[in-house]
Amino acid sequence: MKGPTITVITGKSGSGKSTAMAAFEDSGYYCVDNMPVALLPAFLKLPIDYGGTFAGLALGMDLREKEFIHQYESVLKQLTRKGFRFRIIFIDADTKSLLRRYSQTRRKHPLAIDKSISDAIDEEAGLLTELKHSADTVIDTSDLNVHELKAIIRQIADSVGDASSLRVHVLSFGFKFGLPVHADLVMDVRFLKNPYFVESLRALSGKTEKIRTFVLNNDQTCLFLHKYFDLLDTLIPQYENEGKAYLTIAIGCTGGRHRSVVIAREMCDHLTASGYKAVLTHRDIDKSRE
Incomplete structure (x- = not known):
C-alpha cells in the first residue's frame, strides 16, 4: 500500500479512540483496532485493496499493547523509508474528564493493575508525551460529546490522502x-x-x-x-x-x-x-x- 496515507489513531485510554475508530469505519475505512506495532510490516504486505475497495486504512494503536510505546517510532520510520505514508491522530482529554468517564463506565484502565485510576492516568500521560508532540493532529475531547467528535473525525477521514481540498x-x-x-x-x-x-x-x-x-x-x-x-x-x-x-x-x-x-x-x-x-x-x- 504505497501511496494512500495510513491513519494511526492513538491517545489516552478513555479519551474517545473507539468513537474515532467507529467514525472512520462509517466513512468507509478498513479499520483494525489494537494492532500490535511489531506486526504492522507483515500486515501491510497482505493483499487488501485499502485505497480501492475502501476509502483508506485506519489503525488503532495504543498502550493496550505493552510494546507499542517502545517500538512505534522505529517501525513507522522503517515503513516510511519503504514508501508508506502515515498520519497520526492523537485523541486527548483532561484528567477530570477521564476520571468521570471511568467512574461512569467502570471500565479498567490498562495501566491500573496495581495502582489507582488517577495514578494510571498520570502515568499514561507521561508515557505518551512524546507521541502527542509528534502527532499530526491532536483532538481534545474533554468538552466534546460523541456526535461532535464523530463530526470532527469524519472531516479528517475525508481529508486524508486528498491534499487538494481543504x-x-x-x-x-x-x-x-x-x-x-x-x-x-x-x-x-x-x-x-x-x-x-x-x-x-x-x-x-x-x-x-x-x-x-x-x-x-x-x-x-x-x-x-x-x-x-x-x-x-x-x-x-x-x-x-x-x-x-x-x-x-x-x-x-x-x-x-x-x-x-x-x-x-x-x-x-x-x-x-x-x-x-x-x-x-x-x-x-x-x-x-x-
Missing part, C-alpha cells in the same frame, strides 16, 4: 464553557448586540428565524461579516498552499446559544458557496440560556 469545521461555542482547544482560529462575537436581553427572544436559539433576523439585521453585524469573510478568503488559500487539509474555525459568544450560532451558520454558508467542504456544529447551544 475541509473546514465551523464550531459555535460559549466562552462560559471554555475555549475549544482544537480550534485553529477563534473569533469572539460578544461585541454584537445580544438577543438575550430581549425577554421575548431569550428562550429561543440562534437556529430560529427571529434570532437570525435580530443578529443579522444590524449594521455592525454586516460590517463584521464583510471584513471577516474578506480575511478568511485571504487566509484559507494560504493554509491550502501549506498543505493543510483540515481547519477548525470557532465562533464564540457568552453562552454559545444565540450570536455565535447565527454567525457560525453564515460562515459555513459562505465557505460552502466559495467551494470548500464545510461542516457546522453547535457545541453549547443546549447548555445555556446565555
Whole structure:
C-alpha cells in the first residue's frame, strides 16, 4: 500500500479512540483496532485493496499493547523509508474528564493493575508525551460529546490522502464553557448586540428565524461579516498552499446559544458557496440560556 496515507489513531485510554475508530469505519475505512506495532510490516504486505475497495486504512494503536510505546517510532520510520505514508491522530482529554468517564463506565484502565485510576492516568500521560508532540493532529475531547467528535473525525477521514481540498469545521461555542482547544482560529462575537436581553427572544436559539433576523439585521453585524469573510478568503488559500487539509474555525459568544450560532451558520454558508467542504456544529447551544 504505497501511496494512500495510513491513519494511526492513538491517545489516552478513555479519551474517545473507539468513537474515532467507529467514525472512520462509517466513512468507509478498513479499520483494525489494537494492532500490535511489531506486526504492522507483515500486515501491510497482505493483499487488501485499502485505497480501492475502501476509502483508506485506519489503525488503532495504543498502550493496550505493552510494546507499542517502545517500538512505534522505529517501525513507522522503517515503513516510511519503504514508501508508506502515515498520519497520526492523537485523541486527548483532561484528567477530570477521564476520571468521570471511568467512574461512569467502570471500565479498567490498562495501566491500573496495581495502582489507582488517577495514578494510571498520570502515568499514561507521561508515557505518551512524546507521541502527542509528534502527532499530526491532536483532538481534545474533554468538552466534546460523541456526535461532535464523530463530526470532527469524519472531516479528517475525508481529508486524508486528498491534499487538494481543504475541509473546514465551523464550531459555535460559549466562552462560559471554555475555549475549544482544537480550534485553529477563534473569533469572539460578544461585541454584537445580544438577543438575550430581549425577554421575548431569550428562550429561543440562534437556529430560529427571529434570532437570525435580530443578529443579522444590524449594521455592525454586516460590517463584521464583510471584513471577516474578506480575511478568511485571504487566509484559507494560504493554509491550502501549506498543505493543510483540515481547519477548525470557532465562533464564540457568552453562552454559545444565540450570536455565535447565527454567525457560525453564515460562515459555513459562505465557505460552502466559495467551494470548500464545510461542516457546522453547535457545541453549547443546549447548555445555556446565555
